[in-house]
Amino acid sequence: MIGIVGYGNMGRALLGGLLSNYRRERVLVYDKDRSKISKLKKDSLLRKAKSLEEVADKSSTIIIAVKPQNIREVLEGIREFYCNQLIISIAAGITTSFIEKAIGKKPKVVRVMPNLSAEVKRSVTGISKGRYASLVDLKKAERIFKSIGSCLILKEKYINPLTAISGSGPGYIFYFLYCLEDSAVSLGFSKREARFLVFNTFKGAGELISEKDDFLELVKKVASPRGTTEEALLYFKKKNFKRIVKEAIEKANKRAEELSKPCTTA
Ligand SMILES: NC(=O)c1ccc[n+]([C@@H]2O[C@H](COP(=O)([O-])OP(=O)(O)OC[C@H]3O[C@@H](n4cnc5c(N)ncnc54)[C@H](OP(=O)(O)O)[C@@H]3O)[C@@H](O)[C@H]2O)c1
Incomplete structure (x- = not known):
């Protein structure tokens, strides 16, 4: 049982x-x-x-x-x-x-x-x-x-590191979707339209990837040279988005360690 x-x-x-x-x-x-x-x-x-x-x-x-x-x-x-x-x-x-x-x-x-x-x-x-x-x-x-x-x-x-990546992971993705939705509203879409666009973009991208895929290769499929995606990606890079993500994950990992400390001994 x-x-x-x-x-x-x-x-x-x-x-x-x-x-x-x-x-x-x-x-x-x-x-x-x-x-x-x-x-x-x-x-x-x-x-x-x-x-x-x-x-x-x-x-x-x-x-x-x-x-x-x-x-x-x-x-x-x-x-x-x-x-x-x-x-x-x-x-x-x-x-x-x-x-x-x-x-x-x-x-x-x-x-x-x-x-x-x-x-x-x-x-x-x-x-x-x-x-x-x-x-x-x-x-x-x-x-x-x-x-x-x-x-x-x-x-x-x-x-604890796994908690920082996959345990908390859905929360990071939901937050990114929220940011994308907020940007859509700023471009003039209604809240309902923004939700529709973001939800279906995410669902489609989720179904597109397989475990074997190289994520950067997928990025290249969307970002044609001097196109719109590349323009946004260049800005992400300029603002060091990758480093921000890494630092945020390190913070989550550190927090998981802090939470574990009092729970090491009964
Ligand atoms: N939610 C997540 O995304 C997630 C992800 C990974 C791991 N976890 C872990 O999963 C665990 C449960 O999370 P949860 O979100 O499911 O919490 P939850 O919704 O609060 O469920 C816990 C349940 O256990 C009951 N409970 C409390 N003390 C009990 C006792 N002595 N005997 C029997 N039942 C008792 C609670 O009742 P009361 O509400 O009346 O206290 C509640 O119904 C947590 O330790 C969390 O760290 C959660």
């Missing part, structure tokens, strides 16, 4: 993915706010737990999908009933050693970092194992998270 603790944004996305890959009677959901899972009541095959004890008792894998500030109470709730289950945490900044120390019985822990695109099964998820988890545990976690997108297994020291 796979137990999900925390039925918020990510818990919901995870459940959606799991239900397309696992039999529903193999999934158990728990949230301290019972009203959140009340909508699931109609699904009679899906299990709903009444307590953390029940989750720990019935699950061989426990996915913790609560906010980092709530993780301590969840671990305290599981600790007493821990009996070799695989614990998977998606909480930003919470290290495997923090969880290991809080549980205190050489627990099997895997830390993962998905992103918001999990909602449409297109998450990019980083996965790393703790000291006591095996490669089989890692593969088990990978199988679960492949149900919401694609996965990259890596050492835990790369989880």
